[in-house]
Amino acid sequence: MKVKYQTFALLALAIVCSSTFASCVSVKPYQKNRLNDSEMELRARTAQKFEQSFQLYREGASGANGGKSGGGCGCN
Amino acid sequence: MRKLYLHVAFFYLGILASHAQVTPAVPAKADSTGYHAQKLTIDEVNFVSAYYHQDGNHSAVTGGIGTERLTDFANTFDIQLSNYNKRGRKNTFLFELGIDHYSSASSDKIDPFSVSSASKSDNRIYPSLNWTRSNETTGNAYGFTASYSHEYDYQSVGGAFNLTLLSKNKNTQFDMRLQAFLDTWKVILPVELRPGYTPGQSYDRDHSADGSAPRNSFSAAFSVSQVINPRLQALFTVEPAYQHGLLSTRYQRDYFTDGSLRAENLPGNRYKLPISARLNYFLDDRFIIRTYYRYYMDNWGIRAHTAELEVPVKLTPFVSVSPYYRYNTQQGTRYFAPYGQHDPGAAYYTSDYDLADLHSSFFGAGFRISPPKGVFGWQRLKMLELRYGHYVRSTNLTSNIVTLNMKFK
Numbered sequence: 252m253k254v255k256y257q258t259f260a261l262l263a264l265a266i267v268c269s270s271t272f273a274s275c276v277s278v279k280p281y282q283k284n285r286l287n288d289s290e291m292e293l294r295a296r297t298a299q300k301f302e303q304s305f306q307l308y309r310e311g312a313s314g315a316n317g318g319k320s321g322g323g324c325g326c327n
Numbered sequence: 328m329r330k331l332y333l334h335v336a337f338f339y340l341g342i343l344a345s346h347a348q349v350t351p352a353v354p355a356k357a358d359s360t361g362y363h364a365q366k367l368t369i370d371e372v373n374f375v376s377a378y379y380h381q382d383g384n385h386s387a388v389t390g391g392i393g394t395e396r397l398t399d400f401a402n403t404f405d406i407q408l409s410n411y412n413k414r415g416r417k418n419t420f421l422f423e424l425g426i427d428h429y430s431s432a433s434s435d436k437i438d439p440f441s442v443s444s445a446s447k448s449d450n451r452i453y454p455s456l457n458w459t460r461s462n463e464t465t466g467n468a469y470g471f472t473a474s475y476s477h478e479y480d481y482q483s484v485g486g487a488f489n490l491t492l493l494s495k496n497k498n499t500q501f502d503m504r505l506q507a508f509l510d511t512w513k514v515i516l517p518v519e520l521r522p523g524y525t526p527g528q529s530y531d532r533d534h535s536a537d538g539s540a541p542r543n544s545f546s547a548a549f550s551v552s553q554v555i556n557p558r559l560q561a562l563f564t565v566e567p568a569y570q571h572g573l574l575s576t577r578y579q580r581d582y583f584t585d586g587s588l589r590a591e592n593l594p595g596n597r598y599k600l601p602i603s604a605r606l607n608y609f610l611d612d613r614f615i616i617r618t619y620y621r622y623y624m625d626n627w628g629i630r631a632h633t634a635e636l637e638v639p640v641k642l643t644p645f646v647s648v649s650p651y652y653r654y655n656t657q658q659g660t661r662y663f664a665p666y667g668q669h670d671p672g673a674a675y676y677t678s679d680y681d682l683a684d685l686h687s688s689f690f691g692a693g694f695r696i697s698p699p700k701g702v703f704g705w706q707r708l709k710m711l712e713l714r715y716g717h718y719v720r721s722t723n724l725t726s727n728i729v730t731l732n733m734k735f736k
Contacts, residue, residue, distance in 0.1 A: 275555045278498055282557040282583030285609040289697070289710075290617070290639040292646060293357050293552050293562040298693065298712045298732035301377035301401050305728065306689070309381075309720065311682040312601070312623035312657050 370407040370419070371709075372735040377401045383724030387591070387596075388436045388517075390580040391666035391678030395724055399429040419459045419470075427451040437517055437578045444642075451478040459489065466493035466500075480513040498554040503547070510542040515578045516590055540573035546599075562605040570597040581676045583669040588647040591677050593662060599625040615639045628661040629682065639695075650717075659683040680722045689715035712733040 278286070285291065295303060307313040383395035405423040412418060430448035443597050459470030474485035487506040493499070498670040518524060546568035554560045575593035582588055603621035608615055619635040637651035660682045662675040669676045693714040712732040 275498070275553055277496055278554045278557050280497070283554070285558055286554060286560055288609065288615070290615045290641075290649075291560065291607045291609060293560060293607060296415070296712070296714075296732075297375060297694070297734075298371060298714050298730045299401070300375060301379065301717055301730055302689070302714070302728055304401070305379055305381075305399070305718075305726065306655075309681055309718075309724065309726075310631065310655055310657055310687065311627075311629045311660060311679075312625075312633070313599075313653075 344369060365410050365412070367408045367410045370409050370736070372407070373403075373405045374733045374735075375730065377728055377730040379726065379728045381718075381724060381726035383720075383722065385679070385680040385681035385722055385724070386432075386436070387576065387579040387677070390582045390588075391680065393436060394432045396431065396432040397707070398496040399427055401425070401427040415463075417461045417463055417682045419457075419461065421457040421459075423455045423457075425451070425453040430543045434731055437515060451476065453477070453483075455485075455487075457487075461491075466489060466497055474505075475507075481510065482512070483508050483510040485509070500552045502550045502552070506544075506546045506548075508544040510544070510572075511539050512542065512573065513539050514573070517578055517580050517588075519588065520590055542570065542572035542574060544568065544570045558609040560607055564601075564603045564605075566599075566601045566603075568599040568601075570599075571595060575677065576679070577678070579679060581664075581669050581678050582667040583671045583676075585671045586667075586668065587671060589676070593675050593677055594627065597625055597627060599623070613641050615641075627682070629657060629659060631655060631657040632705070639693075640715060645698045647695045649695065651693070654686070655689075656686040657684065659685065680724070683722065685721050687718060687720040689716055689718045706732060707735050709736045 377400075379397075379399040379401065380439075381395060381397050384393065385391050386393040386395045403423055403425040405421060406731060407421045409417055409419045417490035428448070428450050445547060453474065453476035455474035457470055457472040459468050461468035468489075468491040470489050472485070472487040472489070474483070474487075475733065476483035476485075485506065485508040489505075489528060490503045508729045519526070546566060548564060548566045550562055552560065552562040572584075572595060574595060574597055575591045577590045579591040580588055581591055601621055601623045603619065606618045608616045608618075615638070617637040617639065621631075621633040623629065623631040623633070633653065633655045635651065635653040637649055639647045639649040641647045660677070662673075662677050663680075663683045664670075664678065666678060669678070691714060693712055695710065695712040696702055697710040700706065702711045710733070712730075714728075714730045714732075716728045716730075717725075718727070
């Protein structure tokens with residue numbers, strides 16, 4: 252049942268992504284004033300780096316969203 | 328009469344012309360020669376500081392029971408410099424230095440008979456340097472990163488390669504990052520499992536006798552970002568990773584159903600596959616919606632879903648408040664069992680609740696100010712952001728974090 256749920260979740264993600272990308276329109280540079288707003292950046296905020304770091308350590312499912320640079324066992 | 332009109336007209340035009348000499352009606356044209364300074368200039372400086380505190384009662388050091396109290400005061404400073412080479416390509420250098428000071432109550436239980444073990448409180452220092460060369464016309468770029476991390480029982484040396492490719496209309500971007508960390512850590516066993524230990528006595532001998540062990544991590548990140556319309560953009564990322572070496576924490580205890588005690592033991596290989604997506608929408612001039620979703624799986628049996636929603640509210644064009652909520656649910660590793668419930672015949676075992684079945688909520692808000700004349704009128708301080716977050720985990724662990732980010736230009 253869990254495998255079916257995960258397959259469904261991945262399939263849903265793939266459908267959302269493909270339909271989103273398929274609905275793209277060509278946006279000219281002069282139309283990007285909103286997209287260039289600092290709040291619209293497609294990455295975690297700089298101020299989130301330590302939040303992500305402790306989440307990586309406190310949740311075994313680490314990876315995919317950055318965190319501290321370098322190693323560090325964070326095993327305490 | 329006609330001459331008089333002509334004289335008046337010329338006189339008027341003369342006045343306009345003389346004014347035009349004093350204050351140009353048209354702004355100066357951009358330099359079209361393509362010349363760029365070759366001298367290094369400072370683009371920006373960031374300072375990030377955070378205070379983190381957690382408490383719980385499932386410490387892995389004491390076999391899944393006992394205090395998880397921990398504090399961490401973390402700071403990073405980064406400086407970005409750039410120049411242009413003779414062919415007009417931009418070189419960007421990013422140097423970052425991080426220093427953490429943490430104290431952990433559970434670390435003191437590695438040897439509970441000593442007054443204070445060496446890792447009860449420790450410092451971690453981690454410098455890194457990135458060089459990126461970019462073509463500002465096409466937006467394409469590539470670069471390399473070198474990093475180092477040092478703490479009492481753990482050293483890490485890292486290297487990375489990054490590549491960015493943009494489409495002609497700059498609405499689609501492909502990013503790739505290949506990364507390797509070659510780590511070494513001292514093997515420290517719980518005091519009662521050290522050879523030559525006498526019960527009831529401290530035994531803080533030289534840990535170098537136990538040797539050290541490698542832990543190597545290799546990962547790749549492939550991401551595609553796409554502008555969908557003038558208000559919406561998305562990012563899709565796949566980050567396969569492989570770890571090899573000592574992946575268990577040897578000073579964490581495990582208690583078995585027959586009453587025996589052993590040091591944690593986990594497989595020497597781990598494959599991870601996280602897949603994530605971001606979708607940001609500029610709702611109107613006041614509200615922005617930032618969303619994030621991630622699915623994670625690995626060969627230890629961990630599966631996780633993470634969803635995050637943040638809604639920055641622009642109080643003015645330069646001041647915003649951003650409440651956020653993050654939910655995570657995790658199916659734990661097959662090697663996990665609570666205190667005293669491990670099967671004596673098991674090859675791998677852990678009582679680390681970070682690897683157990685859990686769900687968590689993390690919520691808080693950020694306050695950001697970036698006035699054009701500088702924060703508090705200080706021209707150099709371009710942005711100040713303060714964030715607070717509260718974390719609650721289903722295993723009775725709670726934590727709080729406060730972060731301050733200052734950007735100088």
